[in-house]
Amino acid sequence: MMLEVRDLHAYYGKRHILQGVDMQIDAGEVVSLLGRNGVGRSTTVKAIMGEVRPQGSIKFKGTDIAGLPSYKIAHFGLGYVPEHRDIFPGLTVRQNLMLGIKDTTRAGKWRLEDMLDMFPNLAARADTAAGVLSGGEKQMLTICRTLMGDPELVMIDEPTEGLAPIIVQQVGDLLAEIARRGVAILLVEQKLSIAMQISHRVYVMGHGRMVFEGTPAELKANEAVRKEWLEV
Numbered sequence: 654m655m656l657e658v659r660d661l662h663a664y665y666g667k668r669h670i671l672q673g674v675d676m677q678i679d680a681g682e683v684v685s686l687l688g689r690n691g692v693g694r695s696t697t698v699k700a701i702m703g704e705v706r707p708q709g710s711i712k713f714k715g716t717d718i719a720g721l722p723s724y725k726i727a728h729f730g731l732g733y734v735p736e737h738r739d740i741f742p743g744l745t746v747r748q749n750l751m752l753g754i755k756d757t758t759r760a761g762k763w764r765l766e767d768m769l770d771m772f773p774n775l776a777a778r779a780d781t782a783a784g785v786l787s788g789g790e791k792q793m794l795t796i797c798r799t800l801m802g803d804p805e806l807v808m809i810d811e812p813t814e815g816l817a818p819i820i821v822q823q824v825g826d827l828l829a830e831i832a833r834r835g836v837a838i839l840l841v842e843q844k845l846s847i848a849m850q851i852s853h854r855v856y857v858m859g860h861g862r863m864v865f866e867g868t869p870a871e872l873k874a875n876e877a878v879r880k881e882w883l884e885v
Contacts, residue, residue: 742784
């Protein structure tokens with residue numbers, strides 16, 4: 654098992670956000686974390702990554718990482734793409750991508766050429782300051798920079814938020830390519846269509862805990878869960 658989370662709790666001040674979250678992800682598996690805004694999905698990935706103080710057990714490849722600094726967790730092989738598209742606007746696209754490399758002594762699954770081949774938009778602007786990119790291009794750059802660190806599991810928070818449909822499809826294609834190369838994915842996503850297309854399993858979250866775990870087909874068949882926890 655690659656990632657195992659047991660009885661995870663987290664607080665913002667006195668607010669008890671995560672109330673005993675359990676989840677697991679196997680090597681090479683694509684898992685989506687679904688739910689309405691405000692139920693704790695982003696807090697879950699932040700707690701795993703060390704950006705929110707966790708209480709409980711978080712094991713990555715058998716090592717307990719709960720409470721470690723984020724940079725140490727990243728070096729274990731866990732990648733994280735936050736929802737706010739955190740790029741370095743004054744650096745070029747190429748420089749942003751190169752900053753993602755964690756180990757220069759060995760070749761990883763992803764090379765700079767891979768990223769530019771997959772995304773002609775980024776290739777055309779490789780030597781342009783990243784700050785002038787569109788929202789969709791910034792999202793692509795953020796995901797690609799994380800992949801340059803050669804993670805074994807990448808957690809991606811709301812990658813399609815606010816993007817045009819054609820860019821949403823490109824993000825979906827990239828996620829499918831990440832999975833094809835054997836990298837596990839934990840996807841936090843509002844759009845059911847992408848999650849249902851690429852996921853092996855899905856979790857549904859409600860009020861700080863998991864309320865459903867199963868395959869996309871099982872979720873599709875469970876109208877009660879969809880109505881209570883997903884539909885607006």
